[in-house]
Amino acid sequence: MELDDAYANAAHIAGAADYPPLWAERAKAYRDRLAGAGRAKLAVPYGDRPREVFDLFLPKAAHKGVCVFVHGGYWLRFDNSYWSHLAAGPLAHGWAVAMPSYDLCPDVQIADITRQIARAISEATRQIAGPLALAGHSAGGHLVARMGVPGVLPSQVAQRVQSIVPISPVADLRPMLKTSMNVQFGLDMAAxxxxxxxxxxPMDVPVTVWVGGEERPVFLDQAQWLAKAWGCGHVVAEGKHHFDVIDALADPDSAMVAALIG
Incomplete structure (x- = not known):
């Protein structure tokens, strides 16, 4: 369809097929290491469905708050097992990190996933006291941005949100109607x-939209659209593409981690 190539990330990234197995390998090694140290609670349920679980990683000392990272994959792919290593940045600063899985289209609608993430975040805040920081990548960037809209999170949870960092978000879903993926999304214009x-x-919460400078033009546009609509921070990470822009979350000294947890 008209916008299929525009939103095709892998087709325009060298060695794209190597990234998912590398993510999974790094994530498993990190997850196993923290589990062995007694610093991981795996598959914590936030609902009754098999994918309604999150992994919770704990810092060495008393936690300062909880960061929730929501993965991407166009609401069609992946689960939380690919991203555990990205918890390293916030963890080094004393923040617990929750990483939820969620159901995928076409088994559910995108609006259903939004509600699932709200429930996951609510459960994470029941597990961990203190402020709440939200980050998400691609479709996950959309989902954490949705959490920044009044009424999506329960009021007692929304009051704890300290920051939101949508990374390479799909912030306007109307272009999705012009992609073949919409066969699985089932969106109409109203949805x-x-x-x-x-x-x-948005709520009155600090938001920083992040995007890689080497991303597809539509993702640069999507980030700019959200930053302009919300009047929020906007960072273009030079030299980064859609698959490696998230690496900064694993670096305790990165600007992305600083934007997320201060």
Whole structure:
């Protein structure tokens, strides 16, 4: 369809097929290491469905708060097992990190996933006291941006949100109607508008939209659209593409981690 190539990330990244197995390998090694040290609670349920679980990683000392990272994959692919190593940055600063899985399209609608993430975050805040920081990548960037809209999170949870960092987000879902992926999304214009953060007024919370400078033009546009609509921070990470822009989360000294947890 008209926008299939525009939103095709892997087709424009050298060695794209190597990334998912590398993510999975790094994540498993990190997860196993923290589990062996008694610093991981795996498959914590936040609902009744098999994918309604999150992994919770704990810092060495008393936690300062909880960071939730929501993975991407166009609401169609992956689960939380690919990303455990990205917890390293916030953990080094004393923050617990929760990484949820969620159901995928076409088994559910994108609006259902939004509600799942709200439940996952609510459960994470029941497990860990203190402030809440939200980060998400690609479709996960969309989902954490949705959490920044009043009424999506329960009020007692929303009050704890300290920051939101949507990374390479799909913030306007209307272009998805012009992709073949919409066969699985099942969006019409009304549903696309109802799930588009660019059309919504955010809570009064610090937001920093992050995107790689080498990403597809539509992702640069999506990031700019959200930053303009919300009047929030906007960082273009030079030299980074859609698959490696998230590496900064694993670096305790990165600007991305600083934006997330201060």
């Amino acid at each position: 696309a508008k109802a799930e588009s953060p660019v059309l919504m007024t």
